[in-house]
Amino acid sequence: QVQVVQSGAELKKPGASVKISCKASGYTFTANYMHWVRQAPGQGLEWMGWLNPNTGGTNYAQKFQGRVTMTRETSVSTAYMELTSLRSDDTAVYYCARGGDYKEFLQHWGQGTLVTVSS
């Protein structure tokens, strides 16, 4: 069965960077896009962008352009999301989610990674 497992919670200081991993199993890693979505405490869902694990191509929401980098390591079926210049309002649960087989609805979600930004 498809599984997407994320790395654990992070505590970072303002200005620092965080890199979250998302390990996929149960399907061909390069066959589906991987998306990243975040959710601030008590707030809604915010789409950050996608990664094409086959080519390494990316598409970022404009809000995060210049601060986010999505990469992958195909040998271990893992996608990564790095966010730099962290601010307090980056405190959120970050999710990776696998796209569908032919369209980019978010079919399989990771469990979420809490990133807390605090001095």
Place this chain on the structure above:
Amino acid sequence: EIVLTQSPGTLSLSPGERATLSCRASQSVDSTYLAWYQQKPGQAPRLLIYDATNRATGIPDRFSGSGSGTDFTLTISRLEPEDFAVYYCQHYDSSPFTFGPGTKVDI
């Protein structure tokens, strides 16, 4: 950027009742590239409906989606206790794939 608006913000209903949730897009969503997700407290969202009308694997048939263009609806025909949650719509027509603000269905 396509902006999604959901209404109502909160829907207070009882088990067994019908729930009708609305999602409106600021511009037409091409080819019904719209999904609905359910999220319960402390959990990741779960895909319910994709392509506006198709139930995801394992989703009970009391959930149904309809609509096209700019107006979409999620209907829960008879609420079960486990259906009380927050529901989000999302389009995947063109980047950015924005979400609506959510509708909370509570008792």
